Amino acid sequence: MSTSPGSMRIASIPVVDTIGEDGSLPSAMAVRYSEPLIESPSATVAPGSFGDKAGLVRAVYFEGFRLLRAHLGEFPRTTDPRADLEAVMHAYRGWMLDHRVLAEIMFARPFTDFDPGPEELKRSAALRVFIVDLVQRCVDAGVVHGDATDIAHVVVALVQGLAAAEAARRLGGTAESVDRRWALALDSVLNGLAVSV
Template sequence: MSPRRADPRTAAALVEAAAELLAAEGPPALSTRRLAAMVGASTSAVYTHFGGMDGLVRAVVHEGFSRLHDRLALVAPTEDPVTDLILLAHAYRATAQQHPHLYAVMYGTAAVDGFSPNDDDRQLARYTLSCLVSAVRRAMAARRLRHADPHLVARQLWITLHGLVTLELGRYLADPHDAGTCHDAQLRTFLLGAGDRAEEIERSLATAHRRP
């Protein structure tokens, strides 16, 4: 008799269940027993499909970056690439706010059963932000930003966003209003430093805030 094949639907269900637990309760909630109960499988399913909790957490991290990429991809390009950059920044922040525990695990700031990002995870994170690179390149072509390496400029924006989001999720900023004020202020500083003009930045910010 041939060995029974693992059901791929169980693997997908485990990833979804783990992401759900992370989002609702944080890393301490993850256990093979609880995950198995959620998907109606045996505790061995985590080892069958992922080789253990570390492999499952890595799959969840990849799912998190996939969701972030999908959220950023919803920002359709317009005639104002700087408005697009601001909207991408808003989408990045909103995703982190909605999934704070998952965000922390994705970037290795919250430990789950010894998991830490590897080179493949980091490469996936960089790919996820390809939308930023494209918008930066368009802003340079439109002469809103000075000509430079678009990948470097996009990573500088990523650093700005990640730093702000990490402080916000850690509740180091006084209140949500303060976080929003800091967010816009940081974007202004970044855009000015990248070569845009103050009056045009304000117009792009106003346009972005009018968008639903």
């Protein structure tokens, strides 16, 4: 069965130990799939399957957004919009810490570097729309005040920054201190946004 790179979907996070300073992946790297979604005698797909190493990074980049969106969508909505937003942000934190290399590929370089096509724009937009919708529920309930898109950018940037600091062990020496600082940051932002100006 011949399979084009566009029809392949990465079913699990690639096994990568290092990323170059320029964000590149090792030239000899192969991507392993725990649950391949293509018919293949091997569960390993080399960078050549995506055209070149840059093509592989691009595929991993956009697949990451699909995986993150799917993960965040596992959390049910309740009647408390703020609690729902906080739960999803903590899930976002956990996902970034569990998939540090993928998160670095996704968030350490400009989106435009990858010249996204229609399918990839749709995939990345799904995550953005999901989070903005969570924030809009908070706005509609009077839990926060402001533009939902602006607030979503602030909250996501906060989570990504704190997760990066936590991954680098710069947020504290104990789980208790790290959790306390996460709570302080999220509460400070959300409580500040609760004040109508």
